[in-house]
Amino acid sequence: MLHKVFSVMENNRIQRLIKIQSALIDFICDPDNPLDDIEQAELQQKVTQVCPDRAVAAWINRKNSKIRSLIKPVVEYLVENPNARSHLEATFRNDFSFHEHNGDNTFLFNFSKLDDDLKKLLKTMMIFMYDNLVNDGYSDSLMQDGTAFTRGDFILIWEEQNSSLNVCPACDGKAPDRQGGERKSDLDHYLPKSKYPLLALHPHNLVPICIECNQRIKMEKNPIEHDNMELLTNSFLPYGLIAAIDLINVSCKRDSAGAMYIVITAKDNAYTIPVISLNSIFALEERWSGRIDEVKKEFVELLCEVSHGFQHLKQHEAINSEEYLKSMLESIVGRVDFGSRPNRVIYQSFIRFSLVDNIEFSELDAMLNP
Secondary structure, X not given: OOOOOOOOOOOHHHHHHHHHHXXXXXXXXXXXXXXXXXXXXXXXXXXXXXXXXXXXXXXXXOOOOHHHHHHHHHHHHHHHOOXXXXXXXXXXXXXXXXXXXXXXXXXXXXXXXXXXXXXXXXXXXXXXXXXXXXXXXXXXXXXXXXXOEXXXXXXXXXXXXXXXXXXXXXXXXXXXOEEOOEEOOEEEEOOOOOOOHHHOOOHHHEEEEOHHHHHHHHOOOOOOEEOOEEOHHHOOOOOOOOOXXXXXXXEEEEOOOOOEEEEEEEOOHHHHHHHHHHHHHHOHHHHHHHHHHHHHHHHHHHHHHHHHHHHHHHHHOOOOHHHHHHHHHHHHHOOOOOOOOOOHHHHHHHHHHHHHOHHHHHHHHHHHOO
């Protein structure tokens, strides 16, 4: 992720969401699971006996329960393939712990190693788990705290943890607007749920980002895939120890036709692949190049305000406009507060470019002397 974002894992409601998923997998993998025969007597009692989480058991036992209809074929598969139980349980524990392996270039996801039929069943079930959060939310009884839990609640908890970030964490653009007190962010699956369905409702795989990033740019791109290898170290994972903002050079340049554009490189060669991934999945160079004129306009407006003061100062002191402009630009470069306002990364890049590009510097200098 471009910007540093802080985890919501310590929140009690988020922890409950994790326990619900773990309880379902434990229930599915239990050899005494009764759902292979839903017509048997005392089915509900047997579900409650096998599933120690009473609230989850009640969810499964609910009349016309959608989750029970999705669990049942998985249980039937495991009855026919009993050796797959331990494999599924181990796969879930492994894949669901990915956030504990940040920076580990040996960690591998195991979901792809499961049988195709089992993968299809699990994918349907786990994506429903996420869709349930979006559509209906998790009931107050299931959450065990007297209040239902929805997608909006997740985003609100996330915002409380990341209150100093006022931009899209992926592209540094304008944060989505609020409506009815709720910011209308998209909830991105950083690792796409189509490929990693066991992480469809994992808190470390969900990041509120702008609609442009999620629906039009990133979509189903896999940020950790590079040269047919899927390694966590191939990307700047959200909630990780490091964020791209501290490890990239963002340079403004000018092409042969005179147009400015942005180039992103790694400060350290060790991060070349994650930087390539970041730029690829969010198309940052292209999108940021398209924002340069907007950023320049913002600075020009500031310069026009400053020019009046400069003209007044020049009447009383012997002051050179080029030296004044250089001092102003150098001061701004050191005071840019990333994440406080949209496009500060491009803004700083443009200011640095103006200090070394004679054409740009001269154009700005002329604005100080209208």
